[in-house]
Amino acid sequence: MPKDVLNGIVLRVTDYRESDRILNILTRERGLVAVVARGCRKANSKYAAYSSQFTFGEIEVSEMAGKLRLASANAVESFYPIRESYEQLLSATHVVYAAEHISRGDVPNDELFVLLYNALSLIAYGDNDPKDIELAFMAKMIKLCGYAPTLTSCVKCGRDLRACRQIRFSNSLGGSVCERCGSAFAAYSTLALEALRRMMLLDTSDMRRVRLPDGVREELYALIYNYAEYIFEFTLKR
Numbered sequence: 001m002p003k004d005v006l007n008g009i010v011l012r013v014t015d016y017r018e019s020d021r022i023l024n025i026l027t028r029e030r031g032l033v034a035v036v037a038r039g040c041r042k043a044n045s046k047y048a049a050y051s052s053q054f055t056f057g058e059i060e061v062s063e064m065a066g067k068l069r070l071a072s073a074n075a076v077e078s079f080y081p082i083r084e085s086y087e088q089l090l091s092a093t094h095v096v097y098a099a100e101h102i103s104r105g106d107v108p109n110d111e112l113f114v115l116l117y118n119a120l121s122l123i124a125y126g127d128n129d130p131k132d133i134e135l136a137f138m139a140k141m142i143k144l145c146g147y148a149p150t151l152t153s154c155v156k157c158g159r160d161l162r163a164c165r166q167i168r169f170s171n172s173l174g175g176s177v178c179e180r181c182g183s184a185f186a187a188y189s190t191l192a193l194e195a196l197r198r199m200m201l202l203d204t205s206d207m208r209r210v211r212l213p214d215g216v217r218e219e220l221y222a223l224i225y226n227y228a229e230y231i232f233e234f235t236l237k238r
C-alpha cells in the first residue's frame with residue numbers, strides 16, 4: 001500500500017476506542033488531516049511520543065477507504081514546556097484552535113505552518129509573555145487570510161488618524177474609524193493600533209520582538225479577538 005510522508009503538528013487529539021486516538025494534524029504537504037493512531041495510548045506504542053497535542057514530527061500515513069492511518073511516526077519536537085504553566089498552555093491552545101479553524105484538508109498553507117511552528121516555539125522556549133506571542137500569531141494569521149484592517153486612516157472618510165489620541169474600530173467595516181464617523185464603535189488607544197500595525201508587518205522569524213506594555217496587551221486582546229471572532233466566526237474560550 002503506498003504511504004505518504006508528511007510533516008505535521010498535532011493540533012487536537014480525540015481518544016477513540018480502548019487505546020486509539022484521532023489526531024487532527026496541520027501538515028506542510030496536505031493542509032489539515034485527521035489520522036487514526038491505533039494503539040497509541042498503550043505505554044509501549046511506537047506512536048505514543050507523537051500522539052499528543054502540539055507535537056511536531058515526520059509521519060507516514062496510509063489511506064484505506066478514505067481514512068488515514070498512522071503507519072510510522074517520528075516525534076521531532078514536543079514543545080514540552082508549554083505544559084508547565086497555565087498561561088503558556090492557554091495561549092498555545094488558542095493558537096492551535098485558530099489554526100485548525102481556518103485550515104482545510106488538501107490545501108497546504110506553508111506560511112501558516114511556519115507561523116504556527118514559530119509561535120509554539122516561542123510560547124514553549126521564549127521569555128516573552130505567552131499572550132504577546134498569541135496576539136502576534138493572531139495578527140499575522142488575520143493578515144495571511146486577507147483581512148488586514150485599515151489602521152492609519154478612517155475606513156469611512158479617509159481622514160489620517162495618526163495624530164488622534166483615541167481611535168474607534170469597526171469589525172464590520174474592517175478597520176479604524178474616526179470620532180465623527182462612528183462614535184458607537186469601541187475605542188482604543190493610538191498606541192494599541194500602532195502595536196497591531198507593527199505586529200502585522202513583522203517577519204514571522206522576528207515575533208520574539210513583540211513585548212507589549214500591560215495596558216496595550218489588554219486592549220489588543222479585546223480588539224484582535226473581537227475582530228477574529230467576527231471574521232472567522234469562531235468562539236474562543238478566553
Ligand SMILES: [Zn+2]
Pocket residue numbers: 154155156157158159177178179180181
Ligand atoms: Zn471618518
